Amino acid sequence: MGRFDTERKEMIEELKNKGITDANVLDALAKVERHLFVDPMFVNKAYEDSALPIASEQTISQPYTVAFMTQALQLKKDMKVLEIGTGSGYQATILATMGCRVFTIERHLSLLNNARKMFDKLNLRVAAKGGDGTIGWKEHAPYDGIIVTAGSPTIPEPLMHQLAEGGRIVIPIGTKEFQSLAIGIKIKDKLEVKEVEGFKFVPLIGKNAWS
Numbered sequence: 001m002g003r004f005d006t007e008r009k010e011m012i013e014e015l016k017n018k019g020i021t022d023a024n025v026l027d028a029l030a031k032v033e034r035h036l037f038v039d040p041m042f043v044n045k046a047y048e049d050s051a052l053p054i055a056s057e058q059t060i061s062q063p064y065t066v067a068f069m070t071q072a073l074q075l076k077k078d079m080k081v082l083e084i085g086t087g088s089g090y091q092a093t094i095l096a097t098m099g100c101r102v103f104t105i106e107r108h109l110s111l112l113n114n115a116r117k118m119f120d121k122l123n124l125r126v127a128a129k130g131g132d133g134t135i136g137w138k139e140h141a142p143y144d145g146i147i148v149t150a151g152s153p154t155i156p157e158p159l160m161h162q163l164a165e166g167g168r169i170v171i172p173i174g175t176k177e178f179q180s181l182a183i184g185i186k187i188k189d190k191l192e193v194k195e196v197e198g199f200k201f202v203p204l205i206g207k208n209a210w211s
C-alpha cells in the first residue's frame with residue numbers, strides 16, 4: 001500500500017456522504033494522489049476536504065468542489081474538455097484519469113510549468129498552455145465540457161461559442177467575494193443555466209472577466 005491510501009479511501013467515503021454519486025468521478029479521485037499536488041508543507045492535510053494554498057497566491061480546490069464540478073459535466077471517456085485555471089494540475093489530472101482529452105490554460109507560467117512536469121511524470125493526455133483562458137482555446141474547439149476553476153463576473157462569451165451542441169460548462173459566477181456555481185448546457189445554440197450556491201474561488205483574471 002502507498003502512503004496516504006487509507007486517508008484517500010476515507011476522503012472518498014466523505015465525498016459519497018456529501019452526495020457525490022458518479023462512479024467515474026469517485027474512481028478518479030480514489031486513484032489520483034492529491035498529496036503530490038499540494039505544497040509539501042500541507043502534505044498531511046492533502047486528504048482533508050478543504051482547499052489548500054499553492055504557489056502564486058492561488059489554491060488547489062477542495063476535493064468536494066472538484067468532484068461536484070466534474071460530476072456536473074457528465075463526462076464520458078474520450079470526451080474533449082477545456083479547463084481554465086490549471087493551478088496545481090490536480091483537476092486536469094482527474095479529468096485525464098477519467099479518460100478525457102484535456103486542454104488546460106493557466107495565466108501563471110510558474111504554475112503551468114509545475115503542472116506540465118506532473119502531467120509528463122504521470123504520463124497523461126493533457127495539453128497545457130499559458131495565457132488568458134477567458135478567450136478559450138479555439139484551435140481545439142468545440143469542447144464537450146468546459147470547466148472554469150476561478151470565479152468570474154459573467155460567462156465569457158468565447159467559452160459559450162467553443163462549447164459543442166449538448167456540451168456542458170461549469171463556472172463560478174458572482175462578485176470577487178461570493179460566487180455561485182453556474183452549470184450550463186448548450187441546446188440549439190443557447191445556454192440553459194442553473195445555479196448552485198455555496199462555493200468559494202479565487203478570481204478569474206482576464207479580458208472577459210476581472211481586470
Ligand code: SAH
Nearest residue numbers: 085087088090091106107133149204205206
Ligand atoms: N484547477 C486548479 C485550481 C486552481 S485555482 C487545481 O486543480 O489546482 C484557479 C487558477 O486559475 C489559478 O491558478 C489562477 O492563476 C488561474 N487563472 C485565473 N484567471 C485565469 C485566466 N484568465 N486564464 C487562465 N488561468 C487563470
